[in-house]
Amino acid sequence: MNSVRARILGPVLCLLLLGDLTISWLALRDSHREIEEIYDAQLAQGARLLQGVLRQKAPGDLDLNALYQAFDQAMSRVEGGEAAHPYETRLTFQVWDSAGKLLVRSAEAPVLAAPPATVGSHDFLENGRDWCGFLLPDQQQGLLIWVGERDDVRQDLIQRIVRHTLWPTLLGVPLLALAIWLAIGWGLQPLQRMARVIRGRAPESLAALDLAPLPKELQPMQTALNRLLQQIDNLLGRERRFIADAAHELRTPLTVLRIHAQNARQAPTAAQRDEALDFLVLGVDRAARIASQLLTLARLEPRLEGSELQTFELGTLVREELAELTPLALHKQVELVLDSPQDCLLHSAPAAITIALQNLLTNALNFAPAASEVRVTLLRQADASVHLRIEDAGPGIDEPQAARLLERFYSQGNHQGAGLGLAIVDMVVRKLGASLHLHNRPAGGLCAELRFKGDSVVTAASGA
Known part of the structure; x- marks a missing residue:
C-alpha cells in the first residue's frame, strides 16, 4: 500500500x-x-x-x-x-x-x-x-x-x-466514504504540492525548498530536507575546493619534477646528474607536503563541523606536540622551549588544536635560523582567556601583507612551502571560536598567538 x-x-x-x-x-x-x-x-x-x-x-x-x-x-x-x-x-x-x-x-x-x-x-x-x-x-x-x-x-x-x-x-x-476520500485528498494537497515541486526540480539543483503556507506537520520535513540539501551542498563544495586546490597546487610541482627527471637523464656528468636528482628529491618532498596538507585540510573541515568537544589539559597537549617535533628541531639545530607557569583545562576540540599547533611549530622551525630557539608560552589573562604564543627568531613577516598569509597557497619567503599551513590554522581557530594573531617581535622574528576565549576555559590550577 x-x-x-x-x-x-x-x-x-x-x-x-x-x-x-x-x-x-x-x-x-x-x-x-x-x-x-x-x-x-x-x-x-x-x-x-x-x-x-x-x-x-x-x-x-x-x-x-x-x-x-x-x-x-x-x-x-x-x-x-x-x-x-x-x-x-x-x-x-x-x-x-x-x-x-x-x-x-x-x-x-x-x-x-x-x-x-x-x-x-x-x-x-x-x-x-x-x-x-x-x-x-x-x-x-x-x-x-x-x-x-x-x-x-x-x-x-x-x-x-x-x-x-x-x-x-x-x-x-x-456517500460518507466518498466525502472522506475527498476530504483526505484535500488534506493531502500540501504534501502532493511538495512532491510535485521536488519532482519538478532540476537534478543538480540544491536550492532550499520554500513552500508556503505549509501545515505544521510538514514544516519539520521541509526543514530536514533543506538541512540535507545544505549538507550535500557543503560536501560538494568541499570536494570541489579539494579538487581545485589539488589541481592548482600539484600541477606546477609535477611539471618541475618532470623537468628535473629529464635533466637527470640528460646530464653529461655525474655531478650534474646528482644535482638534478637532489632537486628531484626536494620536489618530491614538497609535493608530498602539499598532498599531506591538502588531505589534512579536506579531513579537518567536516570533522570540525561535527566534532564533539572535550575537556583536556592544554599544557599537556603542548608538551606532547613539542616532544613529537623534537627530532625535526634537532635536525635543524633549533631548541624548543616551553614556558608554561600555569596549566589550564580547556573545553574544546583537542585534535583540531593539535593540527593548528603542529602547523605553527613546523612553520616556526622552517624559518628559525640554526642555533636559535622556538619558544612556546602558555599564559592566563585577567579576563580568564588563554593565550598560546609561538615565537621564533626568523625573518618575520611583512605586516601589511599579514592578512594574505592566511590565504590558501600564499607563501612568503619559502618557495618550498605549500602556502596551506596558516590557512589551516585560521580555519581551525575560526571554527573553534578562537583567534590567530601574527606580529613581528621587537627583537626580531615572528610571534604567532592563539587566543582562546574565557568561556572555553574550565578551570585553572597552579603549577609549573
Missing part, C-alpha cells in the same frame, strides 16, 4: 463500517424492543377503551351481538378505508365473565379453552401461530377483557419500520 491516501482511507473506512454495523445492530435491537413495547401499549389502550365502552351499561343490559359487530368492524378494519394507516394492525378481542365463560369474541381471535392465566401483556402459541395479547380484568363488572394480535403481522410491520430506519444509514456509508 504505497499511497498515503489509501493508507489513511483503508483503516478509516474499516473503522467506519465496523462502527456503523455495530451502531446499526444496537439501534435495530433497541428499536425492535421499543416498537414491541409501543404495540403492547396499544393493546393495553385497546383493552381499556373496550372496558370503558362496556361500563356504559350494566352487564345484564349488554347486547353482545351488537357489541361484537361494532368492535369487530372497528378493530379489524385496517385496509380499504380512506383514514387507514399503513402501520395499523388487525386487533382481535375476547370477553369472558368472572367464571371464565366466553361472552363474545371477534371472528379472527384465537379459540381459547380458558382465559389466559397471565394478566397484562403476554405471548402464547395457538394452532401454530404466535399471538401477542393483553388481559385486563374488570372487577367492577366481573369481566375479563382480552385484546390481541398475531405476532407475524406485528413482526412484518416492525421489520418495515426498521428497514425504513436503516436504509438511510446503509446508503449513507458509500
